[in-house]
Amino acid sequence: MSKITTARLLAMKQARQKIAMITAYDATFATLFEQAGVHAILIGDSLGMVLQGEDSTLKVTVADIAYHTRCVANGSEKAMIVADMPFMSYSNPEQACTSAAELMRAGAHMVKLEGGDWLTETVTQLTRQGIPVCGHLGLTPQSVHVFGGFKLQGRDTEQADQIKRHARALEAAGIQLLVLECVPSQLATDISQALSIPVIGIGAGPDTDGQVLVMQDALGLTSGYVPKFTKNFLADNGNVAAAIEAYVAEVADGRFPGPEHSFN
Ligand SMILES: Nc1nc(=O)c2c([nH]1)NC[C@@H]1CN(c3ccc(C(=O)N[C@@H](CCC(=O)O)C(=O)O)cc3)CN21
Numbered sequence: 001m002s003k004i005t006t007a008r009l010l011a012m013k014q015a016r017q018k019i020a021m022i023t024a025y026d027a028t029f030a031t032l033f034e035q036a037g038v039h040a041i042l043i044g045d046s047l048g049m050v051l052q053g054e055d056s057t058l059k060v061t062v063a064d065i066a067y068h069t070r071c072v073a074n075g076s077e078k079a080m081i082v083a084d085m086p087f088m089s090y091s092n093p094e095q096a097c098t099s100a101a102e103l104m105r106a107g108a109h110m111v112k113l114e115g116g117d118w119l120t121e122t123v124t125q126l127t128r129q130g131i132p133v134c135g136h137l138g139l140t141p142q143s144v145h146v147f148g149g150f151k152l153q154g155r156d157t158e159q160a161d162q163i164k165r166h167a168r169a170l171e172a173a174g175i176q177l178l179v180l181e182c183v184p185s186q187l188a189t190d191i192s193q194a195l196s197i198p199v200i201g202i203g204a205g206p207d208t209d210g211q212v213l214v215m216q217d218a219l220g221l222t223s224g225y226v227p228k229f230t231k232n233f234l235a236d237n238g239n240v241a242a243a244i245e246a247y248v249a250e251v252a253d254g255r256f257p258g259p260e261h262s263f264n
Pocket residue numbers: 045046049050057139141150151152182214216217222226227228229
């Protein structure tokens with residue numbers, strides 16, 4: 001398979017082929033995951049929790065993400081590599097450009113930002129400088145202390161409409177991909193249909209253009225509380241490669257996520 005570009009992901013949405021994304025933080029897993037067929041690899045700031053053992057993503061730095069992006073990029077030939085911009089590394093357009101530059105130099109193809117229409121100027125600046133941007137709406141874990149926990153977002157009509165408005169504003173500003181986390185399935189369906197760009201869901205039901213999972217959750221390695229939207233693909237699949245092939249296949253044919261992984 002040739003290199004996966006933003007144009008390819010857009011073509012997949014248009015052809016109703018589901019996009020499978022997963023986090024990875026090192027070369028070994030990056031190689032294995034793309035050989036298993038994942039289209040995009042996210043160097044998530046979830047690494048603050050799953051690698052560093054913190055109880056939120058807030059302590060993660062640009063240097064942390066850059067280090068793991070370099071590790072992933074060295075193990076990857078074809079997947080789209082998306083790097084999370086950490087908490088407070090994009091508080092204005094100039095800081096965002098400096099932070100994103102470090103991640104692109106580390107090997108990212110795209111950077112991901114959490115937040116809504118207040119980021120439109122930042123998205124425009126990054127895009128103008130040649131940096132593709134992925135948005136992230138719904139449960140944005142960097143705002144955990146505003147939300148008062150990792151909670152479902154967009155439950156009432158007013159909140160849902162606000163998320164829709166943010167999604168449209170970010171698309172108009174130039175994002176080429178959007179992650180929607182922990183929102184009711186119907187809201188995710190509406191946004192996926194309303195936008196031309198691909199929407200990748202996590203805890204957002206079956207109708208988005210693709211899915212993303214934290215690799216430790218997909219392999220059943222996460223201890224303590226595991227979010228409802230995750231599934232252990234290793235349990236029935238013998239080895240890591242087969243588990244991730246099953247994840248890609250179940251995303252492709254719509255078996256994952258099921259109602260037990262989604263919010264009404
Ligand atoms: N291992 C892991 N998996 C993740 O998906 C993940 C991380 N870490 N770290 C960064 C963020 C934090 N995330 C989380 C963490 C917890 C919930 C959670 O407990 N959700 C409840 C929803 C509760 C409600 O109904 O409001 C759930 O039951 O899934 C959701 C997202 C997603 N990200």
